[in-house]
Amino acid sequence: MSSQEALDIETSTTALTTELWAASGQNALESSRILVISGTATSTSILKNLVLPGIGSFTILDPTKVTPEDAGNNFFLEGPSSIGKSRAEEAVRLLCELNDSVEGKADQRSLEEVLEKDKDWLLEFTIVIAHNLEPGSLDKLSSLLWQDPAYPPLVVVRSAGFVAEFYIQYHEHTVIESHPETAQSLRIDKPFPALLEYSMSLDFENMDVTDHAHVPYIFILVRLLEEWKKTHNGNPPTTYAEKQKFKKSILAMRKKSDEENFEEAEAQAYRAWTPTTVPSEIKALFSDPKVLSLTTSSPPFYHLLYALSKFVEEQPYHALPLTSTLPDIKASTEAYIHLQKLYKKRSEEEKEIFKGYLKVEVPEDMIDAFLKNSHALKLLRGKRWGALDADPQALASAIESGPKQVATHLALTALATVAAKQQPNAPLTPSVEDLTAAAQALLPPGTELPEEFPAAVGEVARSPTADLPNTAAFLGGLVAQEVIKMITKQYIPINGSCVVDLIDTWTGVL
Amino acid sequence: MSSHSPETADWPGRYYHIDQVLNTPGPRTDEGFLAGDGVKNFLREQAKILVIGAGGLGCEILANLALTGFKDIHVIDMDTIDISNLNRQFLFRPKDVGKSKAIVASEFIMQRVPGVKVTPYFGKIQDKDDDYYMQFNLVICGLDSVEARRWINATLVNLVDPENPESLKPMIDGGTEGFKGQARVILPTITSCYECSLDMLNKPTAFPICTIANTPRLPEHCIEWASVLEWPRVHGDKKLDTDDPDHIGWLYRVAAARAAEFKIEGVTWSLTQGVVKNIIPAIASTNAIIAAACCNEAFKIATSSAAYLNNYFMLIGTDGVYSYTFEHEKRDDCPVCGGQALEMTLSPDMSVEELIEMLTEKQDIQIKKPSLSTPTQQIYFQAPPQLEQATRPNLEKKVSELVPPNGEVTVTASTLPFSLSLRISYST
Numbered sequence: 001m002s003s004q005e006a007l008d009i010e011t012s013t014t015a016l017t018t019e020l021w022a023a024s025g026q027n028a029l030e031s032s033r034i035l036v037i038s039g040t041a042t043s044t045s046i047l048k049n050l051v052l053p054g055i056g057s058f059t060i061l062d063p064t065k066v067t068p069e070d071a072g073n074n075f076f077l078e079g080p081s082s083i084g085k086s087r088a089e090e091a092v093r094l095l096c097e098l099n100d101s102v103e104g105k106a107d108q109r110s111l112e113e114v115l116e117k118d119k120d121w122l123l124e125f126t127i128v129i130a131h132n133l134e135p136g137s138l139d140k141l142s143s144l145l146w147q148d149p150a151y152p153p154l155v156v157v158r159s160a161g162f163v164a165e166f167y168i169q170y171h172e173h174t175v176i177e178s179h180p181e182t183a184q185s186l187r188i189d190k191p192f193p194a195l196l197e198y199s200m201s202l203d204f205e206n207m208d209v210t211d212h213a214h215v216p217y218i219f220i221l222v223r224l225l226e227e228w229k230k231t232h233n234g235n236p237p238t239t240y241a242e243k244q245k246f247k248k249s250i251l252a253m254r255k256k257s258d259e260e261n262f263e264e265a266e267a268q269a270y271r272a273w274t275p276t277t278v279p280s281e282i283k284a285l286f287s288d289p290k291v292l293s294l295t296t297s298s299p300p301f302y303h304l305l306y307a308l309s310k311f312v313e314e315q316p317y318h319a320l321p322l323t324s325t326l327p328d329i330k331a332s333t334e335a336y337i338h339l340q341k342l343y344k345k346r347s348e349e350e351k352e353i354f355k356g357y358l359k360v361e362v363p364e365d366m367i368d369a370f371l372k373n374s375h376a377l378k379l380l381r382g383k384r385w386g387a388l389d390a391d392p393q394a395l396a397s398a399i400e401s402g403p404k405q406v407a408t409h410l411a412l413t414a415l416a417t418v419a420a421k422q423q424p425n426a427p428l429t430p431s432v433e434d435l436t437a438a439a440q441a442l443l444p445p446g447t448e449l450p451e452e453f454p455a456a457v458g459e460v461a462r463s464p465t466a467d468l469p470n471t472a473a474f475l476g477g478l479v480a481q482e483v484i485k486m487i488t489k490q491y492i493p494i495n496g497s498c499v500v501d502l503i504d505t506w507t508g509v510l
Numbered sequence: 511m512s513s514h515s516p517e518t519a520d521w522p523g524r525y526y527h528i529d530q531v532l533n534t535p536g537p538r539t540d541e542g543f544l545a546g547d548g549v550k551n552f553l554r555e556q557a558k559i560l561v562i563g564a565g566g567l568g569c570e571i572l573a574n575l576a577l578t579g580f581k582d583i584h585v586i587d588m589d590t591i592d593i594s595n596l597n598r599q600f601l602f603r604p605k606d607v608g609k610s611k612a613i614v615a616s617e618f619i620m621q622r623v624p625g626v627k628v629t630p631y632f633g634k635i636q637d638k639d640d641d642y643y644m645q646f647n648l649v650i651c652g653l654d655s656v657e658a659r660r661w662i663n664a665t666l667v668n669l670v671d672p673e674n675p676e677s678l679k680p681m682i683d684g685g686t687e688g689f690k691g692q693a694r695v696i697l698p699t700i701t702s703c704y705e706c707s708l709d710m711l712n713k714p715t716a717f718p719i720c721t722i723a724n725t726p727r728l729p730e731h732c733i734e735w736a737s738v739l740e741w742p743r744v745h746g747d748k749k750l751d752t753d754d755p756d757h758i759g760w761l762y763r764v765a766a767a768r769a770a771e772f773k774i775e776g777v778t779w780s781l782t783q784g785v786v787k788n789i790i791p792a793i794a795s796t797n798a799i800i801a802a803a804c805c806n807e808a809f810k811i812a813t814s815s816a817a818y819l820n821n822y823f824m825l826i827g828t829d830g831v832y833s834y835t836f837e838h839e840k841r842d843d844c845p846v847c848g849g850q851a852l853e854m855t856l857s858p859d860m861s862v863e864e865l866i867e868m869l870t871e872k873q874d875i876q877i878k879k880p881s882l883s884t885p886t887q888q889i890y891f892q893a894p895p896q897l898e899q900a901t902r903p904n905l906e907k908k909v910s911e912l913v914p915p916n917g918e919v920t921v922t923a924s925t926l927p928f929s930l931s932l933r934i935s936y937s938t
Binding site: 337470480 | 526536537597725800816818827830833
């Protein structure tokens with residue numbers, strides 16, 4: 001066995017996971033440091049799904065001792081034998097059993113103490129997650145983390161019985177590797193010179209029968225489109241009739257009725273008349289204030305965007321740079337590899353041109369990833385936690401677009417409002433009337449609560465302090481997934497709130 | 511150490527969280543809900559639940575059920591623990607590699623959650639008979655196999671006796687793939703069943719044999735060449751064991767050599783393993799979400815504490831959190847729960863062999879190795895060998911020679927506990 005094989009086997013445990021976010025994502029995960037505030041069932045459920053794929057380290061901040069209630073609903077406590085011990089220490093010990101390579105720390109200070117005496121400690125973390133914090137502390141924490149972008153993003157999680165919500169507070173989140181379902185354009189409508197030249201040079205008439213049945217459809221379409229344009233004032237097929245005629249001309253080229261490459265060309269014919277353009281979401285990024293006011297210290301993402309905008313503006317096709325990723329195409333091995341080489345050569349040439357527009361040095365693998373995904377880049381700008389509830393008009397219009405989601409969100413906010421008004425350690429048993437009044441007070445005068453509100457608020461009143469194991473596990477998965485997306489900067493995280501209702505079993509975003 | 515005896519297990523406050531939803535109804539709770547001791551006794555003393563699968567979903571399901579108060583849990587799994595499971599199947603540790611998943615998972619749960627009894631069965635679901643399945647109130651499936659799901663689904667539908675309400679066993683089914691997953695509630699004979707939705711499955715990627723043999727273009731083509739063509743050629747009858755690193759190593763070297771010959775890049779060990787084992791990437795977080803959704807439905811059905819899912823929840827987590835909850839409709843011509851024959855119009859020239867191929871490939875049927883008969887004669891039987899031999903000449907015959915217009919064909923397969931009725935007509 002070669003050493004490469006041995007290495008492959010050794011890494012096979014993580015290989016499957018890494019398939020979803022590649023080595024770069026796994027590296028980001030392995031160097032991340034997560035802070036989770038309070039060791040509730042929901043908190044440990046979230047951590048479980050982060051420890052398993054292999055974050056670098058985590059800290060649980062929790063001054064409390066395990067209560068009999070905790071011991072009953074938290075899988076990362078050992079039943080009655082954990083009662084009376086530090087909740088943070090017990091949870092850290094049991095979570096660490098899941099993955100030797102992850103470091104866990106228990107910190108028994110209170111959040112209040114950290115906020116008063118050790119704010120800078122929070123700068124150590126990649127992301128902070130807080131579950132069901134007392135409203136006053138949550139407010140202080142979220143304000144602090146928002147006030148300076150150097151602080152990490154905050155995930156606010158709150159739940160009561162069957163309903164829940166979480167929110168990610170970040171200023172900005174950029175994604176290069178969004179893992180889009182759609183591929184980049186093959187640019188059949190705007191063939192680069194070598195592609196056009198080769199397509200035109202093919203002698204279909206005198207070609208060997210086997211070769212004829214193995215010409216990749218890209219060459220066929222480029223060739224036919226060029227010929228079509230010559231007799232149509234340089235235009236591609238536009239009307240339905242023209243498109244049908246064009247398709248017929250593809251099939252007419254067949255020497256035998258079972259040539260699959262021509263069938264594939266017919267099925268892909270739309271590529272000949274669908275113009276390659278820059279997606280409007282990408283175009284919009286070109287005029288982002290941070291691109292327009294670029295400085296040498298701007299993050300690489302903005303430098304890459306600037307270079308992309310110049311490339312599109314100044315290069316003759318006004319298209320995104322070509323990529324060398326091709327789909328599988330019916331062809332002989334030689335023909336396919338020849339096609340791959342043509343695309344690869346051209347994409348490398350365009351990459352060089354693209355690099356010419358860069359004003360700073362950017363790592364090569366980042367440029368490669370950027371160009372591969374230039375049709376699916378994402379720039380998300382977030383808001384402060386609580387911004388929605390502080391804006392009655394915004395709430396009113398959110399009710400219009402997502403009444404069900406807002407109903408659940410308002411019920412949970414009302415619970416926090418009621419909790420903030422009472423003594424810290426008094427039992428929390430709010431009435432539906434009190435909760436409804438608290439929710440109503442957030443809306444502009446005259447605006448009615450959504451009709452779904454009673455169904456949501458009734459659940460909150462029924463189980464205001466219940467951290468149900470299934471709800472905790474559900475949130476544990478959802479929140480961990482979003483945190484993985486934030487850390488790896490791959491896939492697209494939510495921008496705002498995600499609301500969960502586990503009675504009718506739905507999720508929604510706000 | 512904690513005690514396992516139920517008398518001491520329920521310490522005061524243990525169910526503080528759960529009891530909030532068991533002591534009081536909510537706005538969406540059915541009137542039949544027995545708030546308080548009635549429902550708690552049923553859940554903790556009487557309810558008996560079966561979990562099928564102790565893998566990625568199964569580990570999560572077992573933990574959730576135990577915490578929510580189910581105390582009599584059974585689990586079936588035929589697999590043993592592989593090192594590659596440890597990054598998500600969180601009840602297993604490196605020392606458990608090679609042991610039964612069902613047994614190790616059961617022991618872990620009983621140790622961690624006092625007073626819960628988990629009974630493992632290390633074997634196949636097909637080993638068990640109707641009496642076995644009859645003893646449960648609910649069945650939750652966390653499987654990665656379509657065949658196993660079809661089997662248990664058909665078994666639970668067949669179990670329903672209209673005279674006996676106890677015979678209706680709700681089946682909750684979960685599945686995940688990368689960042690995507692689904693959870694559903696099946697009330698056998700009442701709601702759409704697993705077979706009703708067979709056409710929703712993604713078709714597995716199949717590479718044409720001529721591409722593999724003659725014109726490879728992708729690394730996957732070279733790996734398929736090694737496993738489908740070269741392995742049997744070189745090793746004869748020796749079965750390929752995809753869990754054996756030596757076998758995977760052989761395939762990897764053969765595929766890599768072929769790729770080099772054709773100047774194709776990208777054959778790696780993990781790709782080889784992924785292609786031959788048909789591995790779908792799985793992650794802890796998606797499993798957690800789907801398992802939680804399944805257990806939550808089980809809890810709501812067992813306690814009536816809240817309305818339950820009607821009947822399909824689908825989640826896609828790649829771009830934000832997108833989910834879709836809808837009612838999947840029952841199919842009248844479902845071979846398992848529909849009762850009506852499936853109408854099929856064939857060309858009068860279609861041969862029996864072509865019909866068999868179609869039954870294998872058609873999205874809503876997908877029956878591997880089907881045997882065919884009419885009410886009066888056997889058309890083609892896959893087994894036993896004598897019968898196969900006797901009916902083999904029919905393969906080349908036209909269906910229209912053997913089945914009159916509007917005639918009925920019964921399709922069976924040894925892997926599935928049901929038969930499919932086709933009503934055949936011919937296009938003119």
